[in-house]
Amino acid sequence: MLSPCPGTGLSYLNSYLQMNGYDSKLYDFFFESWDYVEDILIKENADIVGITCLTEGRNNSFKLLSLIRRIKKETIVVFGGHHSTYMYDQLIKSFDIDYIVLGEGEEKFLNLIQAIEGKMPLESVGGIVYKKGGLVFKNSMKDGDFIKELDKLPFPLLEENLHIFTKYPSLKELHPKQVKNIPPEVSENGRVISIITSRGCPYNCQFCSTTLFWGKRWRFRSPKNIVDEIEYYYTHFGFRYFNFADDAFTIVPKRAIEICKEITNRNLEIYFDCTTRADTITDELVKWLKRAGCLFVALGVESGSRKILETINKKISPSSVIKAFRILKKNDLSAYPLLMVGNPGDNDETIHKTILLMKIIRPYRVSISKTTIFPGTDLYDLAKKQNFINDSYWLTPKPPLLYTYENSFKTMERWAFEIENYDKKLYELRILRLKLRVLGFLSNINSLTFKKRILSKRFMEIMKKYIRFIF
Structure with missing residues (x-):
């Protein structure tokens, strides 16, 4: 499946940090080589790096984390995104991550940076997970931690990232x-x-x-x-x-x-x-x-x-x-x-x-x-109750798991084919009708007559040969 365009979440976050006076840069590594990524990390020499971690791309996020630790171990690494929000406990315990931002990121990430700078207590930043003294702490995420007035968020700044769109x-x-x-x-x-x-x-x-x-x-x-x-x-x-x-x-x-x-x-x-x-x-x-x-x-x-x-x-x-x-x-x-x-x-x-x-x-x-089963869904909870999956699955390099507890992959393939095959037949039928209309065959044929004739195998064979000859 083709991705239509760069993701928007980090774009809004990047603009929000810049609006609040921070030197923030956004990089989209989706189409880049790991050599290029390494060069950028060395060049930027960032103090804090935020990484989006999505379930289907989590292993690339882990690889990026390892690369950062190899280049500059003292870099503060913050994970965010859907997978981080749902599997925060596993991630913070299994990987060398400093902080995890849960859910919506703009205000939480800004507050976290200010807490790191000593401008506010870390305990007052809602919706984050972190390690302290070998223990894991989670600051609860309340309804009040969500941004109420979305109009106040700045538009993404495209000037420095316009080239990204040409890759899509x-x-x-x-x-x-x-x-x-x-x-x-x-x-x-x-x-x-x-x-x-x-x-x-x-x-x-x-x-x-x-x-x-x-x-x-x-x-x-x-x-x-x-x-x-x-x-x-x-x-x-x-x-x-x-x-x-x-x-x-x-x-x-x-x-x-x-x-x-x-x-x-x-x-x-x-x-x-x-x-x-x-x-x-x-x-x-x-x-x-x-x-x-x-x-x-x-x-x-x-x-x-x-x-x-x-x-x-x-x-x-x-x-x-x-x-x-x-x-x-x-x-x-x-x-x-x-x-x-x-x-x-x-x-x-x-x-x-x-x-x-x-x-x-x-x-x-x-x-x-x-x-497909994703963390954070009721389907995931159901699959865990059925002992079909457990949290350790997400530490493997495997892709998100299809829900094959009740039906096999082969059965799903057959069902998808049956629906898709219907769609193809319908499309071919429409194209055939259009071509027949252009040729004048349908001028005196009503819809019911057409359907009866179109089902005739002999009629189809004749018309396919004729249309192939004409077109």
Whole structure:
């Protein structure tokens, strides 16, 4: 899977530290060699180094830590990120890490630096883990430790990191089908930049760890502040494509509409995509999304089985998915479902219901992932109770574990293939219909007649030969 753009979390943190007077630099080592990383560490000779530790990339974080210790052992190393937040006890005891920042980082990291400088007691810094006298201490993370007014955070400073974006895929490489109707200078040469418009989530899906990291209370930026950031990137750096990186951008439809209105009122010729929930889709919302430049919407559908949706605590229904796709299609806004196979309780019957749902909503594509276990999720707690996994797994170099307690990897592969194969057949059918219409074959053929004929094996063989000859 291609990563659309550099991560945003450290960008906001870097700007926040600079705003508060600290000489902070941001490096993205995703595409770099270890020799390059070593050269940078020697060149910068930093007093404090912060490292993002994500579950899927944790071993690279550990390798970076070892490299820092070899180059300059006295460097203060601070870990942050999702994996650090959920597995802090294991990390602080197993590795030579000085501090761990839990969850949202801006204010905590700033306070930690000030505590290291002796400007405030270390014990007063909420949401951190550290070692002292051979013992591990955790300063509790309370709701008050989360930033309430997100508008006060500075925008990421791109001047010194603009070159990073050239290493990431172009929009055309990421979404070849969706970019056909936008200017080539945007699709072929343009890069994607992500914006986070809110933090926290009022939901608690079984497979997701968002609430533990960002908090259960949904906090949001104002539409003006969001579009100010968009305009800043647009005017100063020429960015014209944006990814709203929220888990559910339209969680409050009225607010999303206000953001779209702010974009259109400023006459910003931009394009964007977003991910959201099916039960937030309304006719008015979709009209404004399209008007503001939305190219497509990804909907977290997960399954077509009501039973599975209840099991994973998704709090949507298949009927809400059907309704959402009807609204999106009516307004000619592309959308596709994000699906999962291998959820607890999944079987051939539940997968069949997912396929039936796809036949009803008829998306232009589907995105399918195999259910994967991550720390900090209810699914992880379930898997531990089943003795399917334990914390020691994360000290191995293995990737995040698929939930194969109930169904094998081979079964998940088959289910994914069945759904994907349906999608390919649907796409081929649409292309065939389009070509037949161009050739004039469908002018006097109604839809029912077409479906009957299209199922004829002989008809398909004849038409494939004819179309191959013509095209």
